[in-house]
Amino acid sequence: MTGLGEGNTEYGRKKFKRSRSHFTDRITVAGEDGWPVEAGRYRLVVSRACPWASRALISRRLLGLESALSLGVVDPIQDDRSWRFTLDPDERDPVLGIRFLHEAYDARETEYPGGVSVPAIVDVPTGVLVTNDYPQITLDLATEWTSLHRPGAPDLYPERLRDEIDEIAEEIFRDVNNGVYRAGFATDQDEYEAAYADVFHRLDRLSDRLAERRYLVGDHITEADIRLFTTLVRFDAVYHGHFKCNRNKLTEDPVLWAYTRDLYQTPGFGDTVDFDHIKQHYYRVHTGINPTGVVPAGPDLSGWTTPHHREELGGTPFAPGATPPGPPPAEETIV
Template sequence: MTTEATAGQSTPGSYVEPGEEYTRDTNYIEDRITRDGRDGWPVEPGRYRLVAARACPWANRTAIVRRLLGLENVISLGMPGPTHDARSWTFDLDQDGLDPVLGIHWLQDAYFRRFADYPRGITVPAIVEVASGKVVTNNFPQITLDFETEWTEHHRDGAPDLYPEHLRAEIDEVNDLVFREVNNGVYRAGFAGSQESYEKAYTRLFDRLDWLEERLATQRYLVGDTITEADIRLFTTLARFDAVYHGHFKCNRNKLSEMPVLWAYPRDLNQTPGFGDTTDFVQIKQHYYIVHSDINPTGIVPAGPDASGWLTAHGRESLGGRPFGDGTPPGPPPESELVPEGHGA
């Protein structure tokens, strides 16, 4: 079953039939951009544009990795607004509602230029070839891994190794657990079609959050002593937890801010360059509360919670760890990519 909650999909509403369990559609365009161009898409600076809405957790991941690796001048960034119509994500934040590079109103135009009868959801993140205007891939788990492993010749000086080879098996294992029970678990609870499926998802979610609370009590990062792909994938869900998932998706055993470790851990990341400066709490709330009209038919966006708590001291430095390993923090984001004042923490 395909639903709105498919990664960054544009069709409003969940469309989970009563009594059914939400199942994510994970069939994406699997083409990859690689050094050898095996799928017809070689690594080439300036050739591609990443389309990533700030509101979407799956797209937020790609923006963070792009920032940390310093790929801003290599892969341009298009940012749709936080809401969309029945057709697709729209570039309503840009002048005249047009993406300034691709010249399109709707992301679906890039999909249809390549697949005239594309049958699935129009999702973000997506990578589009600028010259042809055709979508290349929307395979969000692979996009970040390829940024980390296929684009290394174009990483900034001091870029961290977010997917170190000696830790990949453990990173993959943790990512799989976190995806099934946390990243996707909040959606399984929020879009459940029955009390039974909701309670099952709810239990699995909080069991895994308790596991993470214990794991992160004695280590600063999820795998190893530096920031990796695993931390990025968990962060974007935790950043949305209190603002959206706790109430909107009924993940309400407790707030994240009531779990000492899982509140300190994402605050640590949020205060690390590349994380907080790509996170827009206003757009996050607008997306979920306006687009999910079946869950929130009034479209009212909550005023809270106060995001300033994300900037309070976290104390995680006491656990040691080196955020960027042997690398260095990224510089400030380009002016055109700054989170609007009042939208961040």
């Protein structure tokens, strides 16, 4: 998530474009890129405002990697020096010892010209950025970090379902995850209306799919659900008004609203969501869209814990033998 949005992005008077992650090294069992899986070696840096970083937060919780992969959380408001560790004592990350995330980027590549984005994984011994490749980070947490998973961790990327997960995840990315940004940062009417149409066409298709099944792929939570959830949970708070995706609210689609509440109430999902960070970031950082910086008081959040009745469709959050994660560590609890 860069200064004006998640991932690496380009803005201005030209069409919105999301560029590829620049640092795509992988942390694997074999360590082909020089980064072997190792407990305690790496630090995951996130913004709780960012949907791409939220994927990694959810995966880490579900898989029980809290003790193996430490967590740094940045202030939801950046300045022109990038994401800041102002939430920590002395305004420094207590593990990395840095005040700004760009310091880890600079340690990897001097005068790197791109945006400083989250999620980012940093090598603790050297302070060097390892990767900001947000699509691959969660896949590797699910498949390469298995030796460090908690007992009862779910399989979020089952091999037999990977083709279907990949296909639906690509549709979700193109039309929903990225679609809301294309609408929100559109600089002309036609560009905006095309993105708006894509968003709601895909949401309607997803609503139809989820009307008869509890989860997107198979009978249990997978990577596909994580990728959709992080946009849906932000929809009414920021995308409906701030990004002009206002045909209807999430709460006005009975299927998607129940589906998102079902996930929100599953340990590992809702306990990673910080609505205050989300609203503070979008409404105060996106000054081109909201020049006053006024943060809306709503929406009402009381409905998130109401019954969803999705269990009537069959399926369970976790497959037999898998269990929910325990409570988050005290230092990571959102209050």
